Amino acid sequence: xxxxxxxxxxxxxxxxxxxxxxxxxxxxxxxxxxxxxxxxxxxxxxxxxxxxxxxxxxxxxxxxxxxxxxxxxxxxxxxxxxxxxxxxxxxxxxxxxxxxxxxxxxxxxxxxxxxxxxxxxxxxxxxxxxxxxxxxxxxxxxxxxxxxxxxxxxxxxxxxxxxxxxxxxxxxxxxxxxxxxxxxxxxxxxxxxx
Amino acid sequence: xxxxxxxxxxxxxxxxxxxxxxxxxxxxxxxxxxxxxxxxxxxxxxxxxxxxxxxxxxxxxxxxxxxxxxxxxxxxxxxxxxxxxxxxxxxxxxxxxxxxxxxxxxxxxxxxxxxxxxxxxxxxxxxxxxxxxxxxxxxxxxxxxxxxxxxxxxxxxxxxxxxxxxxxxxxxxxxxxxxxxxxxxxxxxxxxxxxxxxxxxxxxxxxxxxxxxxxxxxxxxxxxxxxxxxxxxxxxxxxxxxxxxxxxxxxxxxxxxxxxxxxxxxxxxxxxxxxxxxxxxxxxxxxxxxxxxxx
Numbered sequence: 001x002x003x004x005x006x007x008x009x010x011x012x013x014x015x016x017x018x019x020x021x022x023x024x025x026x027x028x029x030x031x032x033x034x035x036x037x038x039x040x041x042x043x044x045x046x047x048x049x050x051x052x053x054x055x056x057x058x059x060x061x062x063x064x065x066x067x068x069x070x071x072x073x074x075x076x077x078x079x080x081x082x083x084x085x086x087x088x089x090x091x092x093x094x095x096x097x098x099x100x101x102x103x104x105x106x107x108x109x110x111x112x113x114x115x116x117x118x119x120x121x122x123x124x125x126x127x128x129x130x131x132x133x134x135x136x137x138x139x140x141x142x143x144x145x146x147x148x149x150x151x152x153x154x155x156x157x158x159x160x161x162x163x164x165x166x167x168x169x170x171x172x173x174x175x176x177x178x179x180x181x182x183x184x185x186x187x188x189x190x191x192x193x194x
Numbered sequence: 195x196x197x198x199x200x201x202x203x204x205x206x207x208x209x210x211x212x213x214x215x216x217x218x219x220x221x222x223x224x225x226x227x228x229x230x231x232x233x234x235x236x237x238x239x240x241x242x243x244x245x246x247x248x249x250x251x252x253x254x255x256x257x258x259x260x261x262x263x264x265x266x267x268x269x270x271x272x273x274x275x276x277x278x279x280x281x282x283x284x285x286x287x288x289x290x291x292x293x294x295x296x297x298x299x300x301x302x303x304x305x306x307x308x309x310x311x312x313x314x315x316x317x318x319x320x321x322x323x324x325x326x327x328x329x330x331x332x333x334x335x336x337x338x339x340x341x342x343x344x345x346x347x348x349x350x351x352x353x354x355x356x357x358x359x360x361x362x363x364x365x366x367x368x369x370x371x372x373x374x375x376x377x378x379x380x381x382x383x384x385x386x387x388x389x390x391x392x393x394x395x396x397x398x399x400x401x402x403x404x405x406x407x408x409x410x411x412x413x414x415x416x417x418x419x420x421x422x423x424x425x426x427x428x429x430x431x432x433x434x435x436x437x438x439x440x441x442x443x444x445x446x447x448x449x450x451x452x453x454x455x456x457x458x459x460x461x462x463x464x465x466x467x468x469x470x471x472x473x474x475x476x477x478x479x480x481x482x483x484x485x486x487x488x489x
Contacts, residue, residue: 012214013214013451014212014213014214014215014235014450014451015210015211015213015214015215016210016211016213017214018210018213019210035451035452050210051211051212051213051214051215051235052212052215052235052271052272054230054233054270054271055215055233055234055235055271058232058233058444058447059233059451062448083211095270096270110270111270115266115272115294116204116208116272116294116295116317116318116319117289117292117294117318119204119207119208120204121200121203121204137203137207139204139207139208139211140208140211140294175207178203178207178210
């Protein structure tokens, strides 16, 4: 994996960045935590973890972290957001509207399943990536309400799009990092060599 | 047998999402909004902050449901609420209202001096306080999905949180050095379930996230507990009992993320006004200590 390449960055402002790191360790891929905009220079791709998008947005304003991530993506570097990470990447955020990076043409509604008592583990299908059902952990998860024309839906769960891709940007409304299933992360890592 | 089943995965999962963040005590929707705007990852709804409970006395109970609902409506981040130790009916009510986490807390007046809540059957996750490894594992055995140090709530004094965090981390380290045949005796000594003692000895950490609470009042306090191994911090009276809640909340949030960068913590420290006054825990009558509630 990743021969001689820069490590994969994991945004570590707050959230379950350690679970993404654990997953990358499982598949023997070097990673580096990113807390400052300048640290994006040293990584080949970026994972934006689950957590609270409102908290992460406060940090995006400091040091122009938000602008730095947009530049990073504009250079074609792969970016993968899970849950809060997907919300930050979206072009449109609902419930309530908030700042966003606008890197993937979706409208996403926050906390759309309800509160924590409505969180659940479900099975979904990602036919282009996995030939079996994928365990999907939804925690106070968002729902993708609109998918733009240039966005590909790679995964669905109970009819809803839950894994979407537009060029170098990948977004999941669930948490593959909370399971033992490496499929989604391996798919993201393949984008590093595209 | 402690089981990492689907329910526990969801409960611990939400705790994972809060890591590296700050959970702030709030008593009104307005304070909750200030906390969210400052970058809190969650708010804790309660009737009075610990410093006021300490000052005013009386029985401290679960917050008013009306206020909890107002807080839930005011913010989009998770809302936690405190239930009294052993008061499972308060916990049932909080679950029915739909709070995202329940803190079975020594800050409130205990409802049961012998038994904590049996937390497994609930869909809503629980966080519980602990002063040492045995206490942490007893709570996890009852189904807690997150542990926080008790510290000494409402004191504005970090000394007890440091004591409890150091106790837990050093006891964990010690467990990892034991031979398998020594674990049952250790389990007896700790008063903790054997399977959890074994899990910790094999993994070198608690099976659920370990946060810190009880006395955090400054950006440097947050940095200190994070460097000692806390994975996130709870700030109670420290924010809304200070001269500048808004700035202090922002500064503690930033210092928690950049806890191991003294330059950033220095910047955060320069941005805040006067901290809450605080009290010398040594001068408190043992009867006034909150941390000795629960076992």
